[in-house]
Structure formats: structure tokens, C-alpha cells
Amino acid sequence: MGGGCEAINWSLHQEARIDDWLNFNVKQPADPSSPFIMLSVSEIVSAESYEECRTTADWLLSNTQVRPTVGIVCGSGLGGLAEKIKDPQVFKYCDIPNFPRSTVHGHAGQLVFGTLKGKPCVCMQGRFHLYEGHTIQKITLPMRVFKLMGVETVILTNAAGGLNQDYKVGDVMILKDHINMPGFAGINPLAGPNDDRFGVRFPCMSDAYDRELRQLAHDVASELGYDNFLREGVYCVVGGPSFETIAECRMLHSLGADAVGMSTVHEVIVARHAEMRVFALSLISNRSVMDYDSQEKANHKEVLETGMMRAEQLEKLVSTMVTRLEPIDNNAF
Numbered sequence: 001m002g003g004g005c006e007a008i009n010w011s012l013h014q015e016a017r018i019d020d021w022l023n024f025n026v027k028q029p030a031d032p033s034s035p036f037i038m039l040s041v042s043e044i045v046s047a048e049s050y051e052e053c054r055t056t057a058d059w060l061l062s063n064t065q066v067r068p069t070v071g072i073v074c075g076s077g078l079g080g081l082a083e084k085i086k087d088p089q090v091f092k093y094c095d096i097p098n099f100p101r102s103t104v105h106g107h108a109g110q111l112v113f114g115t116l117k118g119k120p121c122v123c124m125q126g127r128f129h130l131y132e133g134h135t136i137q138k139i140t141l142p143m144r145v146f147k148l149m150g151v152e153t154v155i156l157t158n159a160a161g162g163l164n165q166d167y168k169v170g171d172v173m174i175l176k177d178h179i180n181m182p183g184f185a186g187i188n189p190l191a192g193p194n195d196d197r198f199g200v201r202f203p204c205m206s207d208a209y210d211r212e213l214r215q216l217a218h219d220v221a222s223e224l225g226y227d228n229f230l231r232e233g234v235y236c237v238v239g240g241p242s243f244e245t246i247a248e249c250r251m252l253h254s255l256g257a258d259a260v261g262m263s264t265v266h267e268v269i270v271a272r273h274a275e276m277r278v279f280a281l282s283l284i285s286n287r288s289v290m291d292y293d294s295q296e297k298a299n300h301k302e303v304l305e306t307g308m309m310r311a312e313q314l315e316k317l318v319s320t321m322v323t324r325l326e327p328i329d330n331n332a333f
């Protein structure tokens with residue numbers, strides 16, 4: 001991206017449509033009578049520009065002594081993991097500059113700094129979703145803030161519907177890959193001008209889910225006796241907030257998805273763009289309805305209840321993994 005602000009001059013005949021867009025998206029030009037609308041590149045870069053993420057990271061680092069190397073995101077009903085953090089320092093999202101607000105039941109809306117088994121970490125007790133009305137840049141801003149604070153590894157958790165018919169409610173699925181349905185319609189957190197300070201224009205996603213971290217999860221789960229409910233599969237993100245129809249569940253399963261949710265993938269893309277290691281898991285909170293004769297109905301209450309049922313094992317699995325995390329050797333090639 002150019003160092004300065006390249007101006008884009010729009011001719012008169014495009015003004016009407018652009019006016020509406022500008023009124024919604026960006027401030028008007030200094031001189032409203034201007035025959036041209038000067039739109040600088042910096043104005044079309046998402047609101048969560050490098051500077052805003054830097055401001056948020058600096059604010060947090062000036063208010064805590066913790067220098068986290070691990071960043072954790074707790075999904076619906078999975079916020080209990082943050083309670084395991086020692087010497088917690090808690091910041092409500094509403095007090096953090098540029099942070100959105102959590103609006104979903106089961107998402108506490110606070111950032112917890114501290115140590116997990118001696119490892120300095122930061123934990124999002126509640127995350128943001130597109131369906132809450134946040135921009136995709138806003139919901140992934142925490143990933144960039146994590147990066148700027150020095151986080152090397154992110155651990156993402158979510159609750160998801162089980163598309164794979166072998167899955168049972170309460171199973172835990174390690175993500176080995178994802179399908180970004182909104183991405184096919186251009187809804188991607190990296191859309192728009194690329195800021196090279198975060199990462200490259202076209203980041204690779206075929207290695208998004210760190211193989212070593214997945215193996216570590218399997219090893220720890222075996223040691224803890226969790227093999228009977230541990231799975232590994234493909235997570236598909238949809239927009240929500242409505243749960244999927246039967247036809248949609250059948251389609252997603254036929255496309256190779258094992259679980260479906262409304263989060264996580266956007267965070268993974270931004271985390272990998274910033275070259276942080278990623279591990280993600282889904283708690284299968286409900287079985288997706290695949291049969292027109294079924295009486296089952298997906299609902300958020302069940303999602304939260306399943307989270308409570310499996311919380312202890314998930315906390316043990318993630319915290320044990322954190323103890324075993326090796327720092328990234330930046331000199332390795």
C-alpha cells in the first residue's frame with residue numbers, strides 16, 4: 001500500500017451512487033460543492049487499520065504487565081476456560097479502545113490476561129460474529145491486536161452443529177480444515193487493500209490448522225482418556241444467525257463439512273495472514289437436522305448446556321496443551 005494517500009477522483013455522473021455509499025461509509029469531502037469526491041486509499045482501508053490495532057494493543061500493554069504468547073478465544077458457553085487463568089487481569093470489551101461489544105448470550109465480553117500453567121496468555125471470554133452486525137474487520141480485530149501484543153499461537157474454540165452422522169452431542173472436533181461459505185461471496189476479512197505490515201496479499205490457507213498442534217491435541221487427549229469423544233474434521237462457517245435448513249445441512253455435509261458454525265474461520269484467516277500458529281476445536285453442541293421426519297430443533301439453549309456439560313474436559317485439554325507449547329523458533333526455516 002502506498003505510503004501516502006493516493007486520491008481517487010470520481011467523475012460527476014458517478015456522484016449520486018457514491019454519495020450514498022460515502023454517507024454510509026466515509027466522511028464527506030472538505031468542500032461539499034466539490035465536483036469530485038476525493039476518496040483516499042486510507043479511507044477505503046477497513047476501519048480496523050494498522051494504526052487502530054496498534055492503538056488498542058498499546059493501550060492493553062500499558063495496562064498490564066502480562067506479555068502473552070498464547071491467545072485463546074472462548075466460544076459460546078465455553079468461557080469457563082478463562083476462569084482457569086491465574087492472577088487474572090480483566091478488561092471489559094466496552095472499556096477497550098476500538099473493541100466491539102459482545103451481544104450473544106454465553107459470551108461474557110471481557111479480555112482476561114494472566115498465566116495458564118505458567119504460560120503468559122490472553123483469553124477472549126466471548127467473541128464477535130458477523131450476524132451481530134459487526135463488520136468482518138471488527139470481528140477479527142482481536143487477532144491483529146493479539147499479533148501486535150506478541151501472541152505466537154492462537155487457540156480458538158467454538159460450539160458447532162454436527163453434520164457428520166457419526167458425531168454425538170458432546171464430541172470435540174479438532175479442526176483440520178475449513179470451508180468459508182461467506183468467502184465464496186467475497187465476504188473475507190482480508191478483502192480490500194492489503195497492509196503488508198500484517199501479512200502478504202495472498203496468504204496460503206492449505207496449512208491453516210497447525211499439524212503439530214493437532215498431533216499435540218491427540219496426544220494430550222489420549223493421556224487424559226478423552227479418545228472416546230475426540231474427533232477431527234472440517235468446519236464450515238455460515239453467516240447465521242438462523243440455524244441451517246435441512247437442505248443446507250445436507251448440502252454442507254455433501255461438500256465435506258463435518259461441523260457447521262457461525263464463527264472462527266474469519267479469525268483463522270486473519271491469524272494465519274499474520275503468521276500466528278492456529279489450533280481450533282469445535283464442541284459438537286447439537287446434531288444438525290438432516291432428516292425431514294426429525295423432531296429435533298437446533299437452539300442456542302442446547303448449545304450452552306452442552307458447553308457446561310463438556311467444559312471441564314475442554315479446559316483440561318486446552319490448559320494441558322498450553323503447558324506443552326514450545327515457543328516459535330523464528331530462526332527456523
Ligand SMILES: O=P(O)(O)O[C@H]1O[C@H](CO)[C@@H](O)[C@H]1O
Binds near residue numbers: 261
Ligand atoms: O461459534 P461460537 O462463538 O461458539 O457460537 C456458536 O453458537 C451460536 C449458535 O448457538 C453461534 O454464534 C455459533 O457460532
